[in-house]
Amino acid sequence: MLYLTSQSKIILKRTMSQTYKIRKGHNIKLIGDAPQKHLGAVASSTYAVSPLDFPGITPKLVVKAGTQVNAGDVLFYDKDRPEVLICSPVSGEVTEIKRGAKRKILQVIILADSDTKYADHGSFDLKSTNREATAAHFANTGVGALITSRPYGVAASMHELPRDIFVNGVQSGPLAGDLAYQLAGKETEVAAAIEALSLMTAGKVYVSQDGDVPPLGLLSHEKATSIQFTGKHPKGLVGTQIAQAAPMNKGEIVWTVNAVDLPVIGHAFLTGSYAPTYRVAVAGSRAKNAGYATMTQGVGLSSFVSTNINNDNTRMIAGDVLTGTTLEENGFLSFGKSQITAIPEGNSTEFFGWVLPGFGKFSTNRAFWSWLFPNRKYDLDTNIHGEERAFVVTGEYDKFIPMDIFPQQLLRCILIGDVEKMEQLGIYEVLPEDFALAEVACTSKLPLQQIVRDGLMDLRKEMM
Amino acid sequence: MKFVQNIFDKTRPLVEKEGKRNILYPLHNAIETMAFVPDHTTHSGAHVRDAIDLKRTMITVIFAMVPALLFGMWNIGRLHYGAFGEESTWLDNFLFGALKMLPLITVTYAAGLGVEIFFAWKRNHAVNEGFLVSGLLIPMIMPVDIPLWMVAVSTIFAVLIGKEVFGGTGMNLLNPALTARAFAFFAYPTWMSGDQIWINTNGEEGAQLVDGYSGATAMGELATTVGQGLNNPATETVMAQFGSGGTYSMMNTFLGLIPGSIGETSALLILLGGLFLVFKGVGSWKIMLSFLVGGLAMATIFNAFAVNEFMGLNPIHQLLIGGFMFGMVFMATDPVSGSQTETGKYIYGFLAGFFGIMIRVFNPAYPEGIMLAILFMNVMAPLIDHYVVESNIKRRSKRLANA
Numbered sequence: 010m011l012y013l014t015s016q017s018k019i020i021l022k023r024t025m026s027q028t029y030k031i032r033k034g035h036n037i038k039l040i041g042d043a044p045q046k047h048l049g050a051v052a053s054s055t056y057a058v059s060p061l062d063f064p065g066i067t068p069k070l071v072v073k074a075g076t077q078v079n080a081g082d083v084l085f086y087d088k089d090r091p092e093v094l095i096c097s098p099v100s101g102e103v104t105e106i107k108r109g110a111k112r113k114i115l116q117v118i119i120l121a122d123s124d125t126k127y128a129d130h131g132s133f134d135l136k137s138t139n140r141e142a143t144a145a146h147f148a149n150t151g152v153g154a155l156i157t158s159r160p161y162g163v164a165a166s167m168h169e170l171p172r173d174i175f176v177n178g179v180q181s182g183p184l185a186g187d188l189a190y191q192l193a194g195k196e197t198e199v200a201a202a203i204e205a206l207s208l209m210t211a212g213k214v215y216v217s218q219d220g221d222v223p224p225l226g227l228l229s230h231e232k233a234t235s236i237q238f239t240g241k242h243p244k245g246l247v248g249t250q251i252a253q254a255a256p257m258n259k260g261e262i263v264w265t266v267n268a269v270d271l272p273v274i275g276h277a278f279l280t281g282s283y284a285p286t287y288r289v290a291v292a293g294s295r296a297k298n299a300g301y302a303t304m305t306q307g308v309g310l311s312s313f314v315s316t317n318i319n320n321d322n323t324r325m326i327a328g329d330v331l332t333g334t335t336l337e338e339n340g341f342l343s344f345g346k347s348q349i350t351a352i353p354e355g356n357s358t359e360f361f362g363w364v365l366p367g368f369g370k371f372s373t374n375r376a377f378w379s380w381l382f383p384n385r386k387y388d389l390d391t392n393i394h395g396e397e398r399a400f401v402v403t404g405e406y407d408k409f410i411p412m413d414i415f416p417q418q419l420l421r422c423i424l425i426g427d428v429e430k431m432e433q434l435g436i437y438e439v440l441p442e443d444f445a446l447a448e449v450a451c452t453s454k455l456p457l458q459q460i461v462r463d464g465l466m467d468l469r470k471e472m473m
Numbered sequence: 474m475k476f477v478q479n480i481f482d483k484t485r486p487l488v489e490k491e492g493k494r495n496i497l498y499p500l501h502n503a504i505e506t507m508a509f510v511p512d513h514t515t516h517s518g519a520h521v522r523d524a525i526d527l528k529r530t531m532i533t534v535i536f537a538m539v540p541a542l543l544f545g546m547w548n549i550g551r552l553h554y555g556a557f558g559e560e561s562t563w564l565d566n567f568l569f570g571a572l573k574m575l576p577l578i579t580v581t582y583a584a585g586l587g588v589e590i591f592f593a594w595k596r597n598h599a600v601n602e603g604f605l606v607s608g609l610l611i612p613m614i615m616p617v618d619i620p621l622w623m624v625a626v627s628t629i630f631a632v633l634i635g636k637e638v639f640g641g642t643g644m645n646l647l648n649p650a651l652t653a654r655a656f657a658f659f660a661y662p663t664w665m666s667g668d669q670i671w672i673n674t675n676g677e678e679g680a681q682l683v684d685g686y687s688g689a690t691a692m693g694e695l696a697t698t699v700g701q702g703l704n705n706p707a708t709e710t711v712m713a714q715f716g717s718g719g720t721y722s723m724m725n726t727f728l729g730l731i732p733g734s735i736g737e738t739s740a741l742l743i744l745l746g747g748l749f750l751v752f753k754g755v756g757s758w759k760i761m762l763s764f765l766v767g768g769l770a771m772a773t774i775f776n777a778f779a780v781n782e783f784m785g786l787n788p789i790h791q792l793l794i795g796g797f798m799f800g801m802v803f804m805a806t807d808p809v810s811g812s813q814t815e816t817g818k819y820i821y822g823f824l825a826g827f828f829g830i831m832i833r834v835f836n837p838a839y840p841e842g843i844m845l846a847i848l849f850m851n852v853m854a855p856l857i858d859h860y861v862v863e864s865n866i867k868r869r870s871k872r873l874a875n876a
Contacts, residue, residue, distance in 0.1 A: 256872065258869075258876045259873055260873075261876070324514075324520060326520055330519065330520040330521045331519050331520075331521075332519070333520065335520075350520075352520065352521070354514055355512070355514050356512045356514050357512050358478065358509035358510060358511060358512045359509060359510040360474045360477075360508065360509055361507075361508065361509075361510075362509075362510035362524075363507075363510060363526060363528040363529045363532065364532060367524060370524035371521070371523065371524055372523050372524045373523055373525075374523075374753075374754040375752065375753050375754045376525050376529050376530065376533050376753050376755060377524055377525070377529070389521040390521070391514040391515045391520050391521065392510070392513070392514055392515075393511070393513045393514065393515055393522050394510055394522050394523065394524045394525070394526055395506075395510065395511075395522075395525075395526025395527065395528065395529075396506060396511060396599055398526075398527050398599075398602075398642070398643065399601070399640075399641065399642055399643025399644065400643050401527060401530075401603065401642060401643045401809055402527075402530060402808050403808045403811075403813040404757070404808075404813075404814075404815050404818075407815060413865065413869075414865070415814065415862055415865055418813075418814075418858075418862050433866040433869065434862070434865070434866065434869075435865075435869055441518070445518065445519050446519075448518050448519045448522075449519045449521060449522055449523055450523045450525075451522075451523070452523075452525050452527055452529075452530055453527060453643075454522065454526065456517050456518050457518065458517065458518035458519065459517045459518055
């Protein structure tokens with residue numbers, strides 16, 4: 010090795026898959042891991058698609074109550090970017106458009122057929138095609154919406170030309186599912202999806218893998234650049250991965266895809282139909298039966314909840330406890346989610362809880378004596394443990410955001426609406442989820458993810 | 474605990490927005506949230522949260538201050554009885570000091586929290602926990618015989634001008650406790666310096682002070698040597714006090730067996746508190762370490778030139794006297810008024826320690842150079858942070874240019 014010239018060292022570096030160790034962060038250990046047990050397929054007669062699952066989209070409906078749809082038919086599109094299409098996950102009859110204040114569309118409810126009929130967009134020959142045709146297939150089959158476009162974290166428009174595409178194959182959030190189990194048997198679909206994605210960018214398709222678990226063979230692809238991440242969460246946030254591998258600059262667009270969505274994308278290219286079905290990890294201390302259930306996006310969850318979740322004073326979450334959205338008892342599986350977490354609500358007071366030694370309290374720092382037991386798993390509830398305050402403690406957020414940014418200074422700029430400074434401090438490199446761990450740790454209990462979301466949306470409005 | 478909760482539940486309607494006595498609402502809320510961590514649950518963002526809150530952070534700082542505070546109380550009594558040449562047990566000493574200290578603490582909290590509650594009511598937000606620490610820091614940095622009304626006026630000034638005019642806890646430029654100390658120092662100079670105020674000398678009728686009694690602080694004594702030249706017989710008697718066996722020997726200043734501001738004398742116990750803060754992750758080790766290095770650097774430079782006895786003092790000894798240790802552990806580390814970037818903390822701490830020693834030695838009229846240096850660096854901290862953040866911005870724009 011000593012005699013390698015600098016040039017041959019570079020070649021060596023290029024051919025090996027690059028590994029990044031994430032030292033900043035924290036693994037929140039919760040009880041209720043999902044064991045590799047199949048809980049069966051979840052069926053329901055009603056499905057729903059909510060525009061609220063798509064931040065930054067102003068929905069324009071193409072269906073109304075009474076419309077018959079096939080799986081893969083368009084339900085609504087984005088008013089500002091009509092090429093962004095949101096499609097029905099099942100076939101059936103649209104029974105209701107649920108609206109909220111100011112006629113805001115909350116849900117499109119579909120009464121599903123017993124046998125799903127698929128809109129057929131035709132199978133796609135990935136070997137002899139061009140970007141334009143591929144883009145059209147992404148949009149028309151509905152799988153284009155599974156791609157997230159940064160910097161704003163919105164569903165991607167196929168008119169964009171992304172610098173690179175990142176496929177995130179690391180699931181490191183609290184109680185995250187086992188990707189190997191969720192993707193088992195989907196080799197062909199995954200390969201097709203990566204192939205299709207590689208046609209959409211002139212740059213690279215990066216595929217990240219968790220270096221702390223055995224690598225997934227089905228994620229390696231000749232057209233993809235493999236990168237590995239070891240260490241703590243947020244190694245599984247694609248924002249972390251981009252910041253390490255190829256940081257974003259102002260004006261650049263990067264697309265990201267979760268590896269768990271690859272089979273749905275691949276299926277759309279192999280068969281021409283949209284079938285967003287997942288092995289959903291069911292986890293958390295309030296899950297009566299933890300494991301994996303086969304669910305289609307938008308499926309009504311009421312019967313599933315009554316048999317699998319202890320629903321007494323429980324918070325049900327689509328996604329993980331850091332970034333997921335709250336599910337109602339009779340709710341529907343949110344778009345793009347492959348995890349359901351059930352934890353207790355924390356709506357009770359605690360007598361002098363802030364003075365007690367706190368041997369059993371979850372904390373990311375040593376102010377409570379629970380630091381003596383770093384490997385304890387917690388049954389965390391949703392209590393905030395205090396009231397909201399101004400920024401007081403400093404250097405707290407930096408410990409959880411492995412990026413070259415100044416989180417607190419950036420947040421302050423967002424709060425005062427200083428757009429120029431936001432840009433200078435790197436708002437284009439972050440999404441709300443990148444601040445989730447910092448939000449958990451925040452002594453002042455500030456809504457960091459909401460602040461970042463608002464900042465990004467204001468910025469986007471300014472740019473449009 | 475149900476009945477305690479019931480009391481709060483019953484009284485809450487009286488103080489809520491529509492109630493007539495709503496100026497009491499912040500007070501009610503403050504006491505209630507102190508007794509019970511509220512039942513509020515997450516509504517946006519992450520669904521689970523860390524158990525820490527500002528109350529926990531502040532109580533941790535208070536725990537760190539307790540050893541120095543208790544020692545300070547004992548030291549008040551020890552010096553008092555010592556001045557009259559009376560025999561006393563450690564319990565006598567402690568009780569005497571506690572009786573002197575409790576009114577100071579009570580007055581500080583009452584004055585400061587009064588202002589805080591008024592502004593909480595005016596601005597319609599909850600009372601912040603910041604003053605829990607400030608309210609204990611202020612009496613600890615005062616001389617024992619300061620009149621209570623001066624403490625009250627200084628505290629009100631500090632909270633009002635040092636904090637609330639900037640928008641309250643988290644927005645202040647200056648450390649409120651040091652602002653109170655600086656106000657007292659400049660507004661009532663005769664009370665805040667000299668050799669009469671550091672030891673309580675109100676003896677019982679007929680009691681006589683012992684011969685040769687001196688109530689001066691180490692800083693006060695050193696100040697008398699400046700301008701006298703080296704090898705002057707008068708300064709030599711003073712400096713003898715700093716040698717081994719003297720009143721201000723290295724060991725005495727380290728343990729804290731000297732006159733001075735109530736909580737500032739014992740370097741040992743302050744350092745113990747500092748270690749506790751660092752260990753708990755509440756105090757910044759970066760600030761403390763660089764502060765120590767900065768002070769040591771200046772003291773060493775002075776020692777090398779040593780044109781007077783003050784400059785010639787052993788650098789370690791220099792750091793053990795006055796407010797250096799207290800400032801390092803409890804004042805400079807205030808996260809709000811200090812530097813807020815991690816790189817900035819090194820620069821901020823170093824300069825505060827460096828200037829602290831420089832001011833105290835160059836201008837003996839300001840024996841509390843540390844206090845002034847930290848306040849000065851409080852003002853400079855945003856500038857330091859600006860340049861640290863600016864370097865990040867430059868790095869980012871360079872990357873953009875190369876992309």
